[in-house]
Amino acid sequence: MLYREAGQFKASYATDQQIFPIRQDRIAVAALTALAFVIVPLVADQYWLSAILIPFLIFALAAVGLNILTGYAGQLSLGTAAFMAVGAFGAWNFVLRVPGMPLLVAFALGGICAALVGIVFGLPSLRIKGFYLAVATLAAQFFVVWALTKFNWFSNYSTSGVITTQRMEILGFAFDTPRAKYFLTLTVVVVLALAAKNMVRSSIGRAWMAIRDMDVAAEVIGIPMLRTKLLAFAISSFYAGVAGALYAYCYLGTVEPEGFNLDLSFKILFMIILGGVGSILGSFLGAGFIVLLPIFLNTVARPLENLLGLSLPPGLMSNLELIVFGGLIIFFLIVEPHGLARLWQITKEKLRLWPFPH
Amino acid sequence: MSFFFEVLIGGLLSGVMYSLVALGFVLIYKASGVFNFAQGSLVFFAALTFVGLREHGFNSALALLATLGVMIVLGLLIERIVLRPLVNQPQITLFMATIGLSFVIEGFAQLLWGANVRGLELGIQDEPIEQITTYTGMNVSKFDLSAAGIAALLVTGLALFFSRTRIGRALRAVADDHQAALAVGIPLQQIWGIVWAVAGFVALVAGLLWGARNGVQFALTFVALKALPVLILGGFESIPGAIVGGLIVGASEKLAEVYLGPYVGGGIEGWFPYVLALVFLLFRPEGLFGEKHIDRV
Numbered sequence: 048m049l050y051r052e053a054g055q056f057k058a059s060y061a062t063d064q065q066i067f068p069i070r071q072d073r074i075a076v077a078a079l080t081a082l083a084f085v086i087v088p089l090v091a092d093q094y095w096l097s098a099i100l101i102p103f104l105i106f107a108l109a110a111v112g113l114n115i116l117t118g119y120a121g122q123l124s125l126g127t128a129a130f131m132a133v134g135a136f137g138a139w140n141f142v143l144r145v146p147g148m149p150l151l152v153a154f155a156l157g158g159i160c161a162a163l164v165g166i167v168f169g170l171p172s173l174r175i176k177g178f179y180l181a182v183a184t185l186a187a188q189f190f191v192v193w194a195l196t197k198f199n200w201f202s203n204y205s206t207s208g209v210i211t212t213q214r215m216e217i218l219g220f221a222f223d224t225p226r227a228k229y230f231l232t233l234t235v236v237v238v239l240a241l242a243a244k245n246m247v248r249s250s251i252g253r254a255w256m257a258i259r260d261m262d263v264a265a266e267v268i269g270i271p272m273l274r275t276k277l278l279a280f281a282i283s284s285f286y287a288g289v290a291g292a293l294y295a296y297c298y299l300g301t302v303e304p305e306g307f308n309l310d311l312s313f314k315i316l317f318m319i320i321l322g323g324v325g326s327i328l329g330s331f332l333g334a335g336f337i338v339l340l341p342i343f344l345n346t347v348a349r350p351l352e353n354l355l356g357l358s359l360p361p362g363l364m365s366n367l368e369l370i371v372f373g374g375l376i377i378f379f380l381i382v383e384p385h386g387l388a389r390l391w392q393i394t395k396e397k398l399r400l401w402p403f404p405h
Numbered sequence: 406m407s408f409f410f411e412v413l414i415g416g417l418l419s420g421v422m423y424s425l426v427a428l429g430f431v432l433i434y435k436a437s438g439v440f441n442f443a444q445g446s447l448v449f450f451a452a453l454t455f456v457g458l459r460e461h462g463f464n465s466a467l468a469l470l471a472t473l474g475v476m477i478v479l480g481l482l483i484e485r486i487v488l489r490p491l492v493n494q495p496q497i498t499l500f501m502a503t504i505g506l507s508f509v510i511e512g513f514a515q516l517l518w519g520a521n522v523r524g525l526e527l528g529i530q531d532e533p534i535e536q537i538t539t540y541t542g543m544n545v546s547k548f549d550l551s552a553a554g555i556a557a558l559l560v561t562g563l564a565l566f567f568s569r570t571r572i573g574r575a576l577r578a579v580a581d582d583h584q585a586a587l588a589v590g591i592p593l594q595q596i597w598g599i600v601w602a603v604a605g606f607v608a609l610v611a612g613l614l615w616g617a618r619n620g621v622q623f624a625l626t627f628v629a630l631k632a633l634p635v636l637i638l639g640g641f642e643s644i645p646g647a648i649v650g651g652l653i654v655g656a657s658e659k660l661a662e663v664y665l666g667p668y669v670g671g672g673i674e675g676w677f678p679y680v681l682a683l684v685f686l687l688f689r690p691e692g693l694f695g696e697k698h699i700d701r702v
Contacts, residue, residue, distance in 0.1 A: 123497055171683055174690045176698070177496070178440050182637045183686060185630075186679035197670045263700040309630070313504060320501045366512040366520075373508025380502045381490045 050398040066244060083233055088226050096225040097298070103338045104229075104236045105293045110318040110330035111243050112286025117316075118325035119247050120279035121259025122172050123180060126187035127287050127315045132307035133161040133191060134288025135295035136201050139210050143203060150217050154235070154292045161288025162281040164191065169280025173273060176262075188309055195304035202304075209303040212296045228297040235293060239286060244327045246282070255279055256325075321379055323388025332387040340375065344368050411545075412663050413656055418549035420655020421556045422618070425611040426632035427639065427647040428560070429604045434641045435580040436600040439488060440500045443507040445629025447608035450514040451476050452616035452625060455609070456525050457518040476605030479510075484601040489594060511626060520623065525616040552614045559610055560648060563603075572599060580642070634678035638685055640695025649693060654678045 050071050057063040067073045091100060113127050138157030142148050168187040172180050195201050195208055202208040215222040215231070222231050246252055254275045257265035266272050295302045314337060322333020348364065383390055429444040454475055458468040487506055491499055532547055567573040578586040579596045587593055615628055635654045639646025661677045691697055 117497075171687060175686050176690070178500070178641065179637050179686060179690065179692070181500075182633045183679070183683045185633060186676060186683045189676035189679055193672060193676050197672065317501065317504075320498065324497070363516060366516040369508050369512030370516070373505040373510075373512065376505030377487055377502050377509070380494075380498055380505070381487075384491070384494050384498050 050395065050401075052399075066241075066248075080237065083237075084230075088229060091229075093225050096229045099338060099342065101225070101229055101232050101298050102294075103334055104232045105290050105298055106315065106318060106338060107331045107334035108236045108239060108293065109287050109290035109315050110322065110334050111240055111327055112283045112290060113315050114319045114322075114325065114327065114330045115243060115247070115255070115286065116279050116283035118319060118323075118329075119252060119259060120255040120276065120283075121262075122169070122276065122279060123177065124184045124283070125181050125309070125312050125316065126168065126184040126191075128307040128309065128311035129188045129191035130161040130165055130284040130287035131291030131294060131311070132195055132304055133164045133284075134158050134291030135302055135307070136195055136210065136304075137161065137288065138292035139212060139295065140201065140203075142213050150215055150222075150296075151235075154289055154296075157292040158285040158288035161291065162285040165280040165284025165287075166277050169277050169284075172276050172280065185309070188312055192304045192307060207303060208305075209301060210295070211301045215296055222297075232293050232297045235289065239289065240327060240331075243286070247327065251275070251278065259325075317376060319386075321376065321386055323386030326386070326388035328391065329386050329388030332391070336387065340372060341368065344371055409660075412659050414545055415549065416656035416659030417652050418546070418553050418655070419659065420635075420651040420653070421549075421553040421648075422611075422614060422651075423628075423631050423635045423654055424648045424651025425552075425556050425559070425607065425614065426628050427635040427651055428563070428644065429607040429611065430632060430636055431639075431641065431644055431647045432563075432600055432604050432607065435644075436576060437488070437579075437597050438496060438499070439503065440496065440641075441604070442500060442503040442629065443483075443510055444604065444608060444632070445626040446507040446510040446514070447476070447479070447605060448612040448615060448628060449621075449623070449625040450479070450510050450612070451605070451609040452525065452612035452621045453514045453518045453523075455613060456523045456616065456621045460523075472609055473606060476609045477602040480601035480603075480605035481598050484594075484598045488597070488601075507626070511623070515623070522620050522622040525613065525621050527613065527617045548618065552618075555610065555614065556648075559607070560644065563607075563644065566603075572596075576600065631678070634682040637682045637692055638678075640692030642696050643692070643694035646692055646694035654681070657681055 050069075052069045052071075055070055057068070062068075067076055087100065088096075109127060109131060112130075113124065116122050116124050134154075134157040136157075137160035138153045141153040141156045142150065145153075164187070168184060171183050175183055199205070199208070202210045215228075217231075220227075222228055247255070254265070254270045257268070257270055258272070258275055258279075262272065265275075291307070299306075318333035318337050319330055320333070321336055322331070323329025345368075348367070426444060426448060429447065430441055433439050433441045433444075451472060455468050455472045458471055459465065463471060483506065487502055488499070491502055533545060565573075567577055575586070575591045575596055576599065578589070578591055579593060583593060586596075611628070612625065615625055619625065631654075632651075635647060635650040637650075638653055639648070639650025658674050658678050658681075661681075662674050665677075666673050686692070
């Protein structure tokens, strides 16, 4: 009833090709953006902003990056955290070493550093496919973390490579409260996510999907393999790099190379698998799921513990959490292998017919 | 020069240990196309169960048998509960499922047996063999040599199992072509169950040897990460590849650490095998013994 495109006529190519072709979608997206920019900062308290919403947005951005590479271009990567690390340390070094460096430019430059590293480690993708490539991207993961720890120059000779981010200031306005950081993160994420959404439906996005679906066929019809694959690596790493810079500046404040370990890479991979491979929306859904799941488990476990009158040792608790987390992931993969984005799609199909099923 | 050979032999022998873990990966990948990331967790689980059972008063032989039983049941359960519902899904989905599985196994193992580090005594000392030391001046660890012997025994056993038994031949048929195997009446699911059980057994052997060397602790799960460059060097589908790859990785990583490490500040063991494998793959994209891909449009 409410969600039906009947009667929405497209009178020009521009309206036919707009990013959200259905009016209800446009309204929903506008409402959601307004909610995120206006209502949430008014309502949410500090804990929600800095422990849930900011990491959610940052992880969603990293997941969008990985989704471009894995979901759209079909190149499996296990090195996302490494590119995030390059972005974080890159941005930090630009702010540190270039006097008067604007913060957002530093973020972008950090992203570009990550993109360059991504291109280098993406080079093997021209020869290697599938899991061979996935394992090869692990080389990036281990090498980058090692290099950032070993060469102290990157962390300005601090012990064990720990860096503490500088004060953030844009045009004289200091971003030091959770609310201000939330605004900054949200703005960057919204802009980049929109860009990604547009990118994947442009000619370059179609070229990526052609390579994902069958690279030999794509090459035969004239898609330049080298450029397209490396561009996917570069853009994906750029997103991861910017996410890494935000992770350091807006979320943690103090980061070390070891924080960007394989677990983080897997976490982001989980987000896109559970959220939906090849879907920008899926990246957000997956990030929300993975960020909220441990918090949810904790909030459920505590009252349950009190209810049953047990006091579980903390070690037991963390192991149970591990089991439930792994179990849920397997469960979701079995129930809906195409991810949460697919569930949303099915819901939309149902909504179109509701309340008359035929 | 003798130092060089000592490092080389030490590397080769530790490479055998990597091969043992890689073997478990290869078995499952070959038969079902699943890239089983949980193999490291299986290794950890096996070692922990063995040690735990011994602490509860089982003697070694009994504990070994019981652990073997547990591992086989675990393998069958994994196949039944996790992988059968996921048949025909994309490989990346299966891979993610095994990562989830590794969380479950790690959590379960520590829940069952606790998280403290334990020693594992197999009765083989990690000391140089005197005869070799006096003869050539090189230190070759008795433990490493025994581990290599056990690995050789295991590989021979597996090779015989694959080539001489009915089940083994069925396994190879499934590995070659699922559909053809089904068509001639080989029960696919039963075979997958057996493969997982065998992988559980390989994990047990690897777990005992790794546990005896490094202590039974959570870090055992990371040996899976050591096995990955071995896999891409040797090829995912090849058992000889796993062995040769393990030897190459073991030897080159030790040599690099000794001869290259000092120039860049050391600690390169973590990533060197990966970069080596990466460079290697540029020339042979399917590893040393992997199946050649023929792309058809």
